[in-house]
Amino acid sequence: MSSSLRPVPSRWRRAASIVLAAGWTRPETATPPSRPPPAEGFRLLLLQRSPHQGFMPGAHVFPGGVLDAADRSADWLGLFAPHHGPPGFGLGPAPFSRAAFPSPPDTGDSNADNTGALPEDVAFRICAVREAFEEAGVLLLRPRTSPPGPAPGPGLALEPPPGLAAWRARVRRDPRHFLRLCAHLDCTPDIWALHNWSAWLTPFFRSATRRFDTAFFLCCLREPPPVYPDWAEVVGYQWSSPSETTESFLSKEIWLAPPQFYEVRRLANFASFSDLHKFCLGRALEGLERWLPIILLTADGMVHLLPGDELYLEDSDFLENLMSTEKKTEEIMKEGKQFHRIVIHNRHLYDIHVTVQSKHKHVYPKNSVVSKSHL
Ligand SMILES: CC(C)(COP(=O)(O)O)[C@@H](O)C(=O)NCCC(=O)NCCSC(=O)CCC(=O)O
Ligand SMILES: Nc1ncnc2c1ncn2[C@@H]1O[C@H](COP(=O)(O)O)[C@@H](OP(=O)(O)O)[C@H]1O
Numbered sequence: 259m260s261s262s263l264r265p266v267p268s269r270w271r272r273a274a275s276i277v278l279a280a281g282w283t284r285p286e287t288a289t290p291p292s293r294p295p296p297a298e299g300f301r302l303l304l305l306q307r308s309p310h311q312g313f314m315p316g317a318h319v320f321p322g323g324v325l326d327a328a329d330r331s332a333d334w335l336g337l338f339a340p341h342h343g344p345p346g347f348g349l350g351p352a353p354f355s356r357a358a359f360p361s362p363p364d365t366g367d368s369n370a371d372n373t374g375a376l377p378e379d380v381a382f383r384i385c386a387v388r389e390a391f392e393e394a395g396v397l398l399l400r401p402r403t404s405p406p407g408p409a410p411g412p413g414l415a416l417e418p419p420p421g422l423a424a425w426r427a428r429v430r431r432d433p434r435h436f437l438r439l440c441a442h443l444d445c446t447p448d449i450w451a452l453h454n455w456s457a458w459l460t461p462f463f464r465s466a467t468r469r470f471d472t473a474f475f476l477c478c479l480r481e482p483p484p485v486y487p488d489w490a491e492v493v494g495y496q497w498s499s500p501s502e503t504t505e506s507f508l509s510k511e512i513w514l515a516p517p518q519f520y521e522v523r524r525l526a527n528f529a530s531f532s533d534l535h536k537f538c539l540g541r542a543l544e545g546l547e548r549w550l551p552i553i554l555l556t557a558d559g560m561v562h563l564l565p566g567d568e569l570y571l572e573d574s575d576f577l578e579n580l581m582s583t584e585k586k587t588e589e590i591m592k593e594g595k596q597f598h599r600i601v602i603h604n605r606h607l608y609d610i611h612v613t614v615q616s617k618h619k620h621v622y623p624k625n626s627v628v629s630k631s632h633l
């Protein structure tokens with residue numbers, strides 16, 4: 259197996275993404291007769307990126323985007339007072355325990371400047387809530403008069419404000435307007451409804467111009483709020499259960515990048531909405547790892563290696579490198595035993611192989627070896 263050196267370091271951008279999981283009580287009339295009803299009892303919001311996006315054009319993603327200086331402005335302190343404020347904003351101890359590898363990518367990008375007035379955990383949540391508003395018109399806010407502390411049950415999104423389009427245009431132009439919108443509505447971003455879920459670094463691939471260090475949060479909503487795509491960055495959306503989403507991907511209706519596919523398959527472990535919500539509350543104080551997939555190019559495909567896999571190398575060279583082999587994927591799979599990997603057979607056929615124990619009381623996806631009929 260060989261690796262190829264790449265001299266120019268990537269530019270990393272810190273980002274936040276939010277997996278919105280909504281309880282689904284609507285009648286199933288919209289489900290085509292050919293398709294079985296969703297097994298999981300909740301649906302996830304996926305947004306279709308514009309074909310004109312520079313990064314992952316046309317892909318279905320969870321709402322999200324890059325952290326802006328406005329997300330960690332000291333001005334938020336006034337809005338969160340008097341109930342919540344530093345050091346913990348009522349979130350409890352920050353659970354983000356960085357794994358030994360990789361250390362946070364080095365970047366000269368101002369986006370990575372960590373000198374803001376807010377704890378990082380709070381700023382990332384504000385970013386995720388702002389992006390959900392900008393991209394989907396979903397407002398995850400909570401009245402400032404609400405009692406302190408996290409709500410015991412799944413939340414509800416706020417009704418969109420009159421003049422949604424004008425507010426959104428202002429926020430998109432200048433993210434500082436998001437705080438002004440919250441103040442106007444006498445609300446704060448509902449940072450307590452967001453549960454730490456995972457963190458992904460964009461793997462090194464071909465030419466790595468855009469790379470993200472993305473915190474993923476999970477937010478349970480009692481019911482799906484109306485979605486208003488911005489028709490600019492986002493050109494469509496769907497609410498679909500993990501199994502429906504998998505089916506849409508395999509049948510080429512939508513395209514998912516490997517991390518999003520992994521998260522969808524991880525969520526397929528939950529039989530009901532209340533199981534998912536209880537799970538999120540139960541692991542609120544557990545640690546979280548940031549994963550850098552390492553790409554192994556094979557003779558006929560690609561494997562995204564994840565931490566714990568026997569081929570995964572905790573070597574900082576692989577922040578800017580991939581591995582390659584002349585062997586076929588099948589041979590590589592026959593040779594191994596300890597797997598934590600996403601096998602990419604083609605653009606719409608991924609298999610997840612997991613034989614390692616999950617860490618930090620999280621769940622990993624079950625092995626998903628799809629039927630050969632999709633090949
Ligand atoms: C959070 C983001 C959606 C931000 O992007 P935006 O342009 O909206 O600012 C995005 O960074 C995201 O989804 N991050 C999650 C981790 C990630 O980087 N996913 C993409 C991986 S790319 C890949 O795996 C290979 C893709 C391929 O072509 O095969
Ligand atoms: N009308 C449009 N069509 C396609 N992409 C757009 C767009 N308006 C903004 N974008 C892109 O959306 C990205 C902003 O996403 P976010 O706010 O979620 O981080 C930016 O991409 P880059 O990140 O490539 O600069 C920006 O160029």
Ligand SMILES: [Mg+2]
Pocket residue numbers: 321322323324389393491
């Ligand atoms: Mg985005």
